[in-house]
Amino acid sequence: MSVPVPYHATAQRPEWSSLPARLRAEVSTRMGAPVIQARTAGAGFTRGFAALLRTADGQSAFVKAAPHAEQPHLVDWYAREAAILTRLPAGLPAPRPRWTLWEAGWYVLCLDPVDGHTPRLPWDQAELTATLTAFADVAEALAEPPVELTALGLPRLADLARDDLLWWGEVAAGREQVPPLPAPARGRLADLVTLESRLPRYAAAATGLTHGDLRVDNVLVDTAGSVWFCDWPWLCHGPAWFDLVTLLITGYATGLDVDSLFAAQPAAASAPDDALDVTLAALAGYHLTAATSAPPTASTNLPAHQRWTGEQAIRWLSHRRGWL
Structure with a gap:
């Protein structure tokens, strides 16, 4: 199954x-020479500026920027990302921040450049192997959170799940409309509520850190074939394992043996034992519900991708549970 938009x-x-x-002008000054080329990032679902910039003296950097008046949430996200990236353990495949600035009502985050592309779909075997290897390295490094990171007061997935991910319970209570469901999942609302309700408890038992948004558009494969994880x-x-599920949904959609x-x-x-099913249930409810109310500051491609992601999650879950 192909995605709505690559x-x-x-x-x-x-x-x-x-x-x-x-x-x-200020960005050029901070980079040390006039910017002569800007390659806008095609991946992602926000409307923030994001581009690989090159200067007259041959330097390059990846720059994100957002206006505080129109997109304060993006400013908060970029500032939070800068703080996190500064404190990630050395050696992880994540672009490092160079500097930040405020100018003309805009917040700017400058990162080390990664000249790469999002993974090809259907997944190329070499890119899939490199992505999963890099993921395992990140998971191992964050299994015991560094003090520098925990000092930031990072949120807990258990709380985020209760506040923003568990939508089947809202549907069952009549506070949200029933989203369109693939045939195998129709009539399974009670099962979906039961499954998603376990996520906060499972997440609370974890002692490490998780990226929290590891979709394929937050993965870059550079010209050497190495993988980098972006948007932190x-x-x-x-x-x-929560990140692992979000990453593998595209694998299910393109025919991979994602269970294995x-x-x-x-x-x-x-x-x-049922963590995969629990996560798929929660993700399906979140994406299918969110697809009906995308914010105006997001890309107009977001609802279609959320609907597609939710459908793939619930099809994968239906296959695993025998809802045929």
């Missing part, structure tokens, strides 16, 4: 030339 082309972002002149503002206390891939990862070794 992940490398989901974003709708402002061009470099449309940014305030004062902002462009949602790092939280929680189990690494999940079980083979070290991060899944400590997962409860």
Whole structure:
């Protein structure tokens, strides 16, 4: 099954030339030479500026920026990401921050550049192997959270789940409309409520940290074939197997044996027996419900991708549970 819009082309972002002149001048000053080229990032679902910039003297950097007046949530996310990336353990495949600045009402985050592409779908075997290997390294490094990171007061996935992920209970109570469901899941609302309700308890038992938003559009494969994980503002206390599920949904949709891939990862070794089903139920409810009310500050491609992601999650769950 193909995605609604390829992940490398989901974003709708402002061009470099449309940014305030004062902002462009200050970014050029911080980079040490005039910016002569800007390659806008095609992946992602926000409307924030994000581009690989090159300067007249051959330097490059990846720059994100958002206006506080129109997109205060993005400013908060970028500032949180800067704080997190500064404190991640050395050696992890995550772009490191160079500097931040405020100018003309905009917040700017400058990162080390990664010249790469989102993974090809259907998954290329070499890219899949590299992604899962890099994921295992990150999961191991964050299994015992560094003090520098925990000092930031990171949220807990258990709380985030209760506040924002568990929607089947809302549907069952009549506070949310029933979203369109693939045929195998119709009539399974009670099962979905029961499954998703276990996620906070499972997440609370974890002692490590999890990326929290490890979709395929937050993965980059560089020109050497190495994998980098991007967009870290949602790092939280929680189990690494949660990230593994969000990452593998595209694998299910394109015909991979994702059950085996999940079980083979070290991060899944400590997962409860039904953790995969529990996470799929929660993700399906979240995405299918959210697809009906995307914020105006998001890409117009977001609802279709949320609907598709929710459908794949519930189809994968239905296959696993025998809801045929």
